[in-house]
Amino acid sequence: MNKRLVGLAEQALFASTIFVLFLLLVNDRFVVPLWLQPLGRMHPLLLHFPIVILLLAMVMEAFRFRTATASNPGLAEFYRDFLSNLLLVGALSAGVTVIMGLFLAKEDGYSGQVLQWHKWSGVGIFFVASLVYWARKKTWYTARLAWAGALTTVLFLIGAGHYGATLTHGDNFLFQPISSQFKPTPVSFDKALVYADVIQPIFEQKCVSCHNPDKLKGQLNLSSVEAMLKGGKSGKLFVAGKPDVSLLLERIHLPLDEKKHMPPSGKSQLTPQEITLLALWVKENADVRKRVIDLPPTDSLRFMAAGLFKPAEPVDEFSFDAADEETVKGLNNDYRTVAPLAKELPALAVNLYNKATFTSEKIAELSPIKQQIVYLNLNKLPVKDTDLKRIGEFENLQKLDLNFTDVTGAGFADLIPLKQLQTLSLAGTGITYDALRKQLGAFKKLKTVAVWNTALTTAQVEQLQKANKGIHFIAGFDGTSSETIKLNPPQLKNGSTIFTQTVSLQLKHPIKGVQIRYTMDGTEPDSLNSPVFTGQTVLDQPTLVKAKAYKTGWFGSSVATFDFYKSNYKPDSVQLLLPLNPVHQADGAHTFFDGRLGTFNANSPAWANNWAGFRKNDMALVSEFKTPVRVSSVALRVMVEEETGIFPPGIVEVWGGDNRDQLKLLGTLKPDQPIKKATPVLKAVVCTIKPQTVSVLKIIAKPVNQLPEWHANKGKPGLLLVDEVFIN
Structure with a gap:
């Protein structure tokens, strides 16, 4: 390498050292601009380059003094020059990699103890390699120092590599293939807990590698129940009973190439069965203490979970062979799950979903495994009487769920071939008394029939019960003779x-x-x-x-x-004078007048454009009207979530006038601040003013400068989230 090029590289190395020190000193105060973020994301791409170069350089450095006394002076000089250039390139590339890593670490989702170890071991590589390069030219530099520098650099390289692998692949990545061979004995079905033994293992396999105390991506920790229930930076993980609006399911169902899809592209993805288990768990209020066996006998979550455990007691012997694994795998998709009823048993449980995509062919596609199906769930699908003939081919079927389908009983005779049928659910269907009366006697093993929410009268159910003493009829709640239960709340249309x-x-x-x-x-x-x-x-x-x-x-x-x-008035033009918080960009100034209200999931995909955030800057919004308007109040709809540091504004100012250059203060408001353990709320803070006719309004809302002493983040600025502004 010529001397001029070496000189430029040495200057770059010195500049990199100063810049890295600067970034470390101002780490808590600098924000990486959007145009620089792609540079930070090149960190994983470049990091292997300095690792290889420095490993080679340090091995050579350790033997440098031996080669210096070699009998061939020309070879010794080549060795010395080549090693010097190699060290320079290695140290400089390490510096660039460290700078990229510091940029990348400022993005959302990077935090935790492992990240800190990875960062400082990487910084250590750069500083030690640079020190070795500069010191090796000094007269006091000895063979012992060369060995010490080389060994220290290699140790830092091993540490940085280990913690980097943990960040990307999860804890125990190195020994996972060995440790996986020593799994604890699976619990029996009667002792299994829904969360601990069904849901948590899914999190452990697919989520915890990125969401643990050492790598708190998105400030979300899924390694314990308490941390899981707390949620993360984007809000609560789920809304109990509502999988369709839960952040957990929203992120899972995003397209694979979407940035917020979970697990990220390149990671092991959730199977359709795992997705269904999570959705059913949230739908059933996400209980973390209930046992699987305590779920109702016809519950979909119970049937799917049962296949994960060994039976609690001896189960029926099945005379048929297991279905082909590839066939079963191919039948699993977005609208259907096929899973073993229990481990090491050939019996299968099938659940079909998605009313919009259902056709009779979805049942016909199950023909290759018709012998192995013992449970079939068609709940809330548009199944017709003509489809019952196909179902009647599943000769070993024991449980059939037709709740809220379109069957009326006209094709009920087509189910007579189901000699093993034990449970039949017909709630919410058009089933008739005559259809049941004529055909029930043909099902010798039938034990339970659900007919609640049908046209059958109490007297008709009693007649059926009298004629079929071995069958238990579930007729449901009639509002008078049954035990009193609580109504669900009214809904808004x-x-x-x-x-x-x-x-x-x-x-x-x-x-x-x-x-x-x-x-x-x-x-x-x-x-x-x-x-x-x-x-x-x-x-x-x-x-x-x-x-x-x-x-x-x-x-x-x-x-x-x-x-x-x-909201009487919508401005003709709006402008934000100061930048938004990088995490909550929403739709810029237009967010405040788009008529869409946010929820507590401030970053969930369904509401991602609804919350504009302010932390380091004030909200300074200028609204202009082509025709002057008479204003008497301005309201900001804000989120207040004390636990996560989301506070209402410390002060609101409303300025107005005929043009931007002649604005006067019309009114101020100091909203009430939350106290410790305050209930999260979404509310409007209203600044009332003396009625004024204006063409321009400037609304300033200042985030709380310092969180109170009792708060976990005391002294730090609060986060202000606003989703709508109402001008009246």
Whole structure:
């Protein structure tokens, strides 16, 4: 390498050293701009280059003094020059790699103890390699120092490589193939817990490598129940009972090439069966203590989970052979799961989903495994009477779920070949008394028939029970003779709770004959004094509506709360004067007037464009109107979640005037701040002003400068999240 090139490289090495020191000193205060983030993401691409060069260089450095006394002076000089250039290239490339790594570590999702070990071992490689390069030219540099420098660099290389592998592949990556051979004895079905033995193993296999105390990607830790329930930076992991709006399922169902898809592209992906298990668990309120055996006998989660455990007691001997593994694998897809009923048994449980894509062919496709199917779940699918003939071919079927399908009983005779049938669920169908009366006697092993929510009367069910003493009929709740249960809350029919002038309040309830009572003064509705909802209520002001459902023979529902927001004016142009928080960019200034309200999942895919965030900068929003408007209030809808440091603004200022250069302060507001252990809320903070006619409004909302002393992040700035602005 010529001297000029060496000189330039040495200057670059010195500059890299200074820059790395600077980045380490200001680590908590600098933000990587978007245009530099691709450079940081080149870190994994480049890091192997300095590793190989420095390993070779340090081995050569350790034997440098031996070659210096070699009998061939020309060879010794070549060795010395080649090694010097190799060390220079290795140290410089290590510096560039460290800079890229420091940039990458500033992105969301990188935190934890492992990251710190990886960072400092990488920095150690760079500094030691640089020190060796500069020191080796000094007269005091000895063979012992050469050995020490080489050994230290190699140790740092091993450490950085180990922690880097842990970051990308998870803990115990090196010895996982060996340790996997020593798995604990699986629990029996009767002792298995839904979360600990069904759900947590999925997290362990597919999620914990990135979401653990040492690598808190997205501030989410899935290694324990307590941490899992806490959620992460994007909010709670799930909404109990609502898989369709849960962050966990939203991220899983994103396209594989989507940045927020989980697990990330390149990682081991969830199987259709695992996805279904997670969805069913969330749907059943995500209980972390319930046993699998405590789930109802016809429960889909129970049947799917049962295949993961050894039987609690001896099970039926099956005379048929197991189905071909490749055939079973090929039948698993986005609308169907096929899984063993229990380990080492040939019997299979089949669940079909997605009403929109269902056709009769989906049942016909199961013909290759018709002998092995013992459980078939077609719940809520448009199954017709003509489809029963196909189902009748599954000769070993023991449990059949036809709840809320379109069967009427016209093809009921086609099920007679099912000689092993023990459980038949027909709830919510058009099944008739005559169809059951004529055919039930043909099913000799039938033990349970579910007919709740059908047209069968109590008297007809009693007649069927009398004629079929070996069968238990599940007729459900009739509201009078059954045990009293609680109504679910009323629901809102309005497409949006934001209105301009007036809006008609629209409430509904899925159960017929329910009376809905409501209030608009903040008090809780009761069954005597609160007004009955008749569909005639019109709102003309921002209103908090509370509603409860009542019906004779039932307990009243919980209170349902609905916030209605009035927004008279939408600006003709809007502009943010200061940058948004990098994590919560939303749709920029247009976010505040798009009519879409956010939820507590501030980063979930379904609501990703709804929250604009401010931490280091104030919210400074300028709104302009082509035609002057008369303004008396400005409201900001904000999230308040004390635990995660999301606070309302410390102060709100409203400025107005005829143009940008002649604005005056119209009003200020200091919203109430949360106290310790405050309940998270989504609310509007309203700044009322003396009515003014303006063409320009400037709204300033300042994030809380320092979180209070009692907060876990005391002294740090709070995060302000705003999703909508209402001008009236």
